[in-house]
Amino acid sequence: MSPKKLETTTLTQKVMRDYYAGCREAKAQGRKVAWSTVIMPTEILVAADVEVLFPENHSATCGTKGLGPALSELAEAAGLSQETCSYVRCDLGVRMGGHSPWGGLPAPDIVFCATASCSTVTKWFEDLTRHFGCELAVVDMPYNFSGSITPHSIDYIVAQFEESIRRIERITGRPFDRDRFTEVMKLSREAHEYWRKCLELGATKPSPITTTDILVNMGPIVCLRGTQAAVDVYRSLYAELSERVASGYVAAGEERFRLFWDNIPFWFALGSLSRRLGEHGAAIVGATYLYHWVREVDPADPLRSMAREYSTAVTMNQSVAHKIDKLCGLISLYQADGLVIHSNRSCKPDALGALDLQRAVERRCGVPVLILEGDHTDSRAVSDAAVQTRIEAYIEALEQKKYGHLRVTTHEIHASR
Amino acid sequence: MIATATTPDARTALLDACARALDHPGACLREWKQRHPAAHVVGYFPTYVPTELIYACGALPTGLWGGSIAVSRANAYIQQFTCSIVRSTTEYALHGAFDQLDAVLFPPICDSAKLVASIWALNFSERFMVDMVTLPERLDSDASVAYLAAELRRVGATLAQKLGVTIDDGALACAIDRCNRLRASQQAFCSRRATLEATMPLAHAAAVLKAGTLMHADDYLPLLDAFLAELTSDARSRRSKIPVVVSGLACQLPHPDFLALFDEAGFAVVGDDLLLGMCGGVAVATGGDPYLALARAFTQGPPLATRHHDTIHRHEFILDQWQRGAARGVVFLVPKFCEPEWFDLRYLKAEMEKRGIPNLVLDFDEDPTGFGPVLTRLEAFAEILM
Amino acid sequence: MSHFAGVDIGSLAIKCVIVNDAMDIVAKAVVPTGARVAQAGEAALRAALESGGVDPVSIALTIATGYGRKRVAADARVTEITCHARGAVHLFPGTRTVLDIGGQDTKAIRVGAKGEVANFAMNDKCAAGTGRFLEVMARALEVDLEDLGPLSRESTKPQTISSFCTVFGESEVVSHIADGAEIKDIARGLHAAIAQRVIGLLKRVGIEAELTMSGGVARNVGMRDAIERELGLTLNVSDESQIIGALGAALIARQRYLNTGEEPR
Structure with missing residues (x-):
């Protein structure tokens, strides 16, 4: 049975097209445009009628079109080392005149950078302000080393949110409308709720949706939090998935092996990787990455609740011990047969700790773990042949573990790495 | 021939003690513990951890620098696309080199440091306590100061509890005073570089500063102060050398043999920001809330690649050093796989080139071999400047 | 007439070029580097002298370049970067x-x-x-x-x-x-x-x-x-691409000698 196309995808694509068109129009009309990291409560900007664009999202899209190497080469020629995050190299490559599927992003009047995902974004956004000559608002979200956020950390983040609001007031020349903000936060909470419920349905065994299909529909939760459009998309997706679950629809064939994915995808190989896994009856049914957008925000206390959620929802800002707990919980929720960790050289905060994660998951969940060396957009750092060999060996290990056919142990895979 | 601007005794005593501290850190620690049986030792990862808190607990703060160890066991914990300091320190830890420590404090100085702290906490907590002094990444906000003061209070209390002591105001004031004196002496050492350059090679000067992070201030300061007291100025010394400024990160220094190449290629290093995190800080104010004073001093320190400040920028600091030292070029030392430094490099180079300042980029790791190409680059740079 | 020698000590081959006052290449030689770099360096110089019939006494200044530049006898040493630039500009x-x-x-x-x-x-x-x-x-x-x-x-x-x-x-x-x-x-x-x-x-x-x-x-x-x-x-x-570094070294030797007029140290 060939997989059905999700109807919601059509809506998502329309919503995203309208969003980019809206940003361009806003820029053309002289309205304020901001760029922001994806981990940032941009509801504040939405409430102030500032259009927000996300260079990380843009770079990932360039990655899906296979533009990573060409853009990286432009950035490297402009003096940025190959040892920096390839999202930044994609963005700089486009700023240097490289091709972008969206024709680049409209120039920002201000850039917002929250540090919960990494410290790399700070260096990136410092470069943006130098490039565009615009203001930079850094919102420092301290690393939660102990696994729980400290009260002074929350106070610090809230103070910076308030500072950001004052900046926005200055940039727009309008007082910040707190009532409007509450309305926006209500929409944000609703979209987040639907997103969470969609992921929960996605965890159903067998899966009603592939992770690739969820990724295709991710745009609004990343870019349009606090808008009605995002609520509409995820309400629709939730309804569609409920229907699929009720009718027993299976998205990815026989599902001999259910795999969970950790770290950002190989954007340039989304399709080929799932095809390759599919040949062996394996499907990626879930990913940690999707859970960075699972948050509970409280419109009654928006700033404090967002301070807590935005600095704790992402695994990059948590200790490895916390990440292990989270992954073990998700693997059991998804009834996964295995975990594939993308050791992403462009995302050290999410990739370091992979070896401890591997050991802990194998011990605690009893599932084999595969580590793939790679990069989220720069395919030059990924050896296709090496990926192929590792996947095949891993599948053999899964076979043996689940069906007892083959005598291949995961230790042999590790040794060959 | 090297001109001698001090009596050999003070210089020799200082260099010998520093060399020993660097070459035999384990033995030095054991000796120190024998002399202070009741005291604790607290390791800290570069670049900045307030050693005042450690002294206030009556403990010895000791910096955990990497080194030229062949990394093998650490490969089971940390990927190879990380800088050599996180990998080599982890390798040392796995060999039990830090088992004498009671606690280790990490600053979240970059993404790799955050994660390596986390990995240590997971794997080594039974050997020593692992905690993080979660420094703010922003240095340009009042909220950062209030936040850091609270964080330092938390770290101090956690550390004291672990060591079974209490930090009282007197002990903290005393520790602040001791660290202020240490910083002042190290800064005096740095500011007399022109004289120093004739007195000791760059690698030795770096060793003196680095040893200040390993030895107890009470053992180190008298040696450094005696050396400084005898150091007379010798303006003739720099005539034949090419003055340059060296810029890099505070957390990692190249191998001494690498630093020696600067001397070999005919350079006099007249300014640098290499050890800023260690000794470039401002004095901590005394009187008032000591935690607030420590926090304020940190945010007022010199610009660092891994901290953000809206209006104070790193290139201005380098240009200042360049001007003061009448330098002819700038050499950037970039650790392999150091993302923050590779980012800054692009902008720093642009700032230099805007002003027509010749500059050279050298990447490095802790590998103690393969310096031939480095010398070629340095000498070619010297040929451009000559 | 004075001559000037450039010796480029590469990891595989040693290249030697001799130029005259008028910057003409009067002799050149390429020998394998081998394990004994110092001897090979001398051998390269000797081979060049012989091939061009140049009197060893007429060599006013010798400059060594290349990765092994410090391992051979020479009057001065210059990096291959400076020498390649000089040689390339001379030819083109x-x-x-x-x-x-x-x-x-x-x-x-x-x-x-x-x-x-x-x-x-x-x-x-x-x-x-x-x-x-x-x-x-x-x-x-x-x-x-x-x-x-x-x-x-x-x-x-x-x-x-x-x-x-x-x-x-x-x-x-x-x-x-x-x-x-x-x-x-x-x-x-x-x-x-x-x-x-x-x-x-x-x-x-x-x-x-x-x-x-x-x-x-x-x-x-x-x-x-x-x-x-x-x-x-x-x-x-150039057909001479392999010897550009040595050529540059010889030209720099000539330039230094004529500019300063001093006897080499």
């Missing part, structure tokens, strides 16, 4: 950029009108973009290094080698072979891959015409084609 006066792809490292050099170095960049420790990468790949393809260039010219269906890492690149080559790709097409892809890396290095110093290529890899037609195709300009390549 319009030279503003010099590219030297060596066995261990690759250099991009920007030069001023007098052959002085304005800026330079070298590859990092990684071997991609150096002659070493080609050596590894030639071995994987089981062809002689010398044949790689001419082979690539026959390519009709160029393959892509996208990895920047030598190890990954090798596994890509192996998988192309396994997929039945022709060696000439893989060879073409390899040269294109190195050209990409090298051009990145060139862009760091800024590419300005004319671009002169020096060093042994300059003789590889496949490499030259790939760079020319990518940059859309014609490279200067």
